[in-house]
Amino acid sequence: MTSPESASPSRPAKAAGFALLGVAAVALIIGVVSLFGGGGDTPPVAEGSSTAPPAPTTASETQSTPSSAPPAATTTTAPPASTPASSAVVPPPPVTPPGAAKVPVRVYNNSTVSGLAAKASDEVRANGWTVAETGNYASGTIPTTTVYFRPGTDEEASAKELASVLRARVEPRFDGIQSAAAGVILIVTNDYQGVAKNK
Incomplete structure (x- = not known):
């Protein structure tokens, strides 16, 4: 068992x-x-x-x-909808892509140099931009020559390219010029250098 x-x-x-x-x-x-x-x-x-x-x-x-x-x-699907022509190139570089339209520029003098806005306007035109207006900016003191733009518009890329050509600072518009007409605003001061002469 x-x-x-x-x-x-x-x-x-x-x-x-x-x-x-x-x-x-x-x-x-x-x-x-x-x-x-x-x-x-x-x-x-x-x-x-x-x-x-x-x-x-x-x-x-x-x-x-x-x-x-x-x-x-x-x-990549979302960004190309806003800019079909240059979707792959536009996001990384800060300057205007080749062939893109340049936004009109308003040039204002905020310096003690007479005729500086007219001189800057000539250089802006010579580099392919249209100058919509030239005058003086007397509503405050701007510390250095600056190109201003409205964020999120086609002004931004054009403003960055213009600032690099003129060796100027580039910033979004501040409250004092926020309601100004559409376009890039260049306010020149005593330190305005203009276009580099080595070209």
Whole structure:
């Protein structure tokens, strides 16, 4: 009687052992297929880009292609709607892109130099901008020659380009000129340098 009781516990243990060996064999087969086949990782790469099949020779190229593809698709879709002509070039550079229209400029003298606004206007025109108005600014003292713009408008890029040409500071409009007519405002002071002479 002792031998049948001792034999019964060994049968479930043997069955469990065979089951574990079967699971291990299946896992081994799956591992070998995925190692040599590589079919599991290829579809996501091919889905993002058609150039994925030639890239698997280098591991770093394969990893960078899928990670860079999804963010470009999500992020780049929104900005091009506002500027269709130069969507990829406009966001990074601060200056006006080539071929973009230059906003009209109003030039005001805030210096002790007579005729400085007229001189600055000539240089602004010579560099491709239209001067809409020339005059004096007497509502306060501006510390240095500055080009002002309304943020979020096409004035911003044009103002930054003009400021780089004239070697001047560029800033958003302040309260005293916030309601002035549309366009870039250049207020020249005693430190006005104008266009660099090395051109």
